[in-house]
Amino acid sequence: MIYFNPRTNTLEQKIFEYSLQDVAEPNLYREIFRYDEVPKCAFNHRRVPMYTPDEIWMTDTTFRDGQQSRAPYTVEQIVRLYDYMHRLGGPKGLVRQCEFFLYSERDKQAVRRCQERGYQYPEVTGWIRATRGDFQLAREMGVKESGILVSCSDYHIFKKLNKSRRQAMDDYLAIIKSAIEVGIKPRCHFEDITRADFYGFVVPFAIELKKLMDQSGIPIKIRACDTLGYGVPYSGAAMPRCVPGIIYGANHYAGFPSELIEWHGHNDFYKAVVNATSAWLYGAASVNCSLLGIGERTGNTPLEAMVMEYAQLRGTTDGMDTTVITEIAEYYEKEIGYDIPHRTPFVGRHFNITQAGIHADGLLKDEEIYNIFDTSKLLNRPVKVVVNQTSGSAGIAHWLNDLLGLSGENRIDKRNPQVLSIKDWVDEEYASGRVTSLSDDEILAAVTRISPELLKKPE
Numbered sequence: 001m002i003y004f005n006p007r008t009n010t011l012e013q014k015i016f017e018y019s020l021q022d023v024a025e026p027n028l029y030r031e032i033f034r035y036d037e038v039p040k041c042a043f044n045h046r047r048v049p050m051y052t053p054d055e056i057w058m059t060d061t062t063f064r065d066g067q068q069s070r071a072p073y074t075v076e077q078i079v080r081l082y083d084y085m086h087r088l089g090g091p092k093g094l095v096r097q098c099e100f101f102l103y104s105e106r107d108k109q110a111v112r113r114c115q116e117r118g119y120q121y122p123e124v125t126g127w128i129r130a131t132r133g134d135f136q137l138a139r140e141m142g143v144k145e146s147g148i149l150v151s152c153s154d155y156h157i158f159k160k161l162n163k164s165r166r167q168a169m170d171d172y173l174a175i176i177k178s179a180i181e182v183g184i185k186p187r188c189h190f191e192d193i194t195r196a197d198f199y200g201f202v203v204p205f206a207i208e209l210k211k212l213m214d215q216s217g218i219p220i221k222i223r224a225c226d227t228l229g230y231g232v233p234y235s236g237a238a239m240p241r242c243v244p245g246i247i248y249g250a251n252h253y254a255g256f257p258s259e260l261i262e263w264h265g266h267n268d269f270y271k272a273v274v275n276a277t278s279a280w281l282y283g284a285a286s287v288n289c290s291l292l293g294i295g296e297r298t299g300n301t302p303l304e305a306m307v308m309e310y311a312q313l314r315g316t317t318d319g320m321d322t323t324v325i326t327e328i329a330e331y332y333e334k335e336i337g338y339d340i341p342h343r344t345p346f347v348g349r350h351f352n353i354t355q356a357g358i359h360a361d362g363l364l365k366d367e368e369i370y371n372i373f374d375t376s377k378l379l380n381r382p383v384k385v386v387v388n389q390t391s392g393s394a395g396i397a398h399w400l401n402d403l404l405g406l407s408g409e410n411r412i413d414k415r416n417p418q419v420l421s422i423k424d425w426v427d428e429e430y431a432s433g434r435v436t437s438l439s440d441d442e443i444l445a446a447v448t449r450i451s452p453e454l455l456k457k458p459e
Contacts, residue, residue: 046236150176229267233275397411418450
């Protein structure tokens with residue numbers, strides 16, 4: 001069949017019709033996924049076009065997947081974090097949705113409190129078991145969209161559900177029809193898609209969903225779930241691990257528009273961020289994230305990371321308030337009691353702190369030399385130094401200038417004799433066997449004792 005594609009403004013040929021392959025034995029891709037070996041990344045060198053949507057955005061799973069790996073948030077904490085996400089997303093609502101459990105009284109109270117905020121974005125959505133009673137519950141809670149688990153790899157279909165592919169598909173379709181009947185927009189979580197038979201099950205199932213969507217007039221969303229983080233972003237990688245191929249296939253072979261394709265990744269192989277970015281580039285309008293990447297095992301795609309990816313891809317933050325990222329980090333540490341690893345990008349205590357003397361010297365001359373961007377402006381996090389045995393006089397001078405808020409001609413020079421006196425004290429500390437960095441209180445005490453005049457701001 002030949003048809004005109006308005007997106008590419010070309011005639012395109014559609015040769016293959018993908019139908020369900022109801023195999024007797026599961027396809028576990030043992031050449032790739034040998035359980036006693038690291039998974040293999042194969043290439044078939046079949047490349048798909050980059051197909052970035054006109055609009056891209058983020059959704060959030062902090063209150064669903066994020067709560068499966070830590071103590072549950074209190075209602076007050078959920079409401080505060082929801083407020084932060086509203087501010088972070090800006091006037092265009094680039095943090096478009098949040099998903100919530102709907103089971104306990106605490107879950108329900110949190111949903112109601114967030115709904116009472118009256119924000120257009122993030123939209124409050126649900127995540128429920130695939131039963132008619134749960135659909136009715138979502139309806140009663142005023143939730144318009146809800147996630148439904150539709151596991152799609154043979155690992156899940158055969159080993160967990162003890163079903164055939166045909167049985168699984170028929171059951172899933174019946175469940176989704178039940179959701180539509182009670183007025184819930186289904187978000188189908190294609191669990192374990194990066195180990196699934198893409199052309200033998202995923203595409204045929206998606207085609208049936210597209211037919212159901214066309215018949216009912218109710219939008220159905222596909223969330224491609226990289227449940228174990230097996231996805232790879234490489235163009236030309238073989239299925240089922242190829243993120244570009246998965247997103248292209250959902251759009252091109254199953255006919256799902258970009259705005260109904262969402263990526264949900266995990267970080268088991270350190271690829272959560274790059275896979276989510278690839279999903280955007282190859283046709284998914286939304287990527288599902290969690291604050292600080294907190295989620296099952298190694299976690300989900302960090303929301304704050306995708307805010308920065310958005311800005312890099314679009315060349316603008318489009319009104320997002322990136323300084324809220326720092327407020328979120330401070331709230332997690334001070335109010336929730338979550339210990340953020342110090343070197344975590346954008347949110348860790350030391351993410352823009354340097355300890356090397358040669359780097360501190362560069363920062364003294366121009367902080368742009370060793371800082372990733374203006375962290376003071378974008379994150380309300382001025383670049384800092386930690387003083388230790390490698391900081392040198394440049395590090396001490398930078399520490400003093402930061403403490404006193406000095407700039408321009410008023411900045412203390414690394415060659416200042418009093419700075420060199422402080423350096424002598426630092427050198428003596430480490431010559432005596434010290435191995436840890438000096439705290440701000442220790443340095444301040446030393447400056448007060450050795451060269452108190454350094455602490456006087458110029459008139």
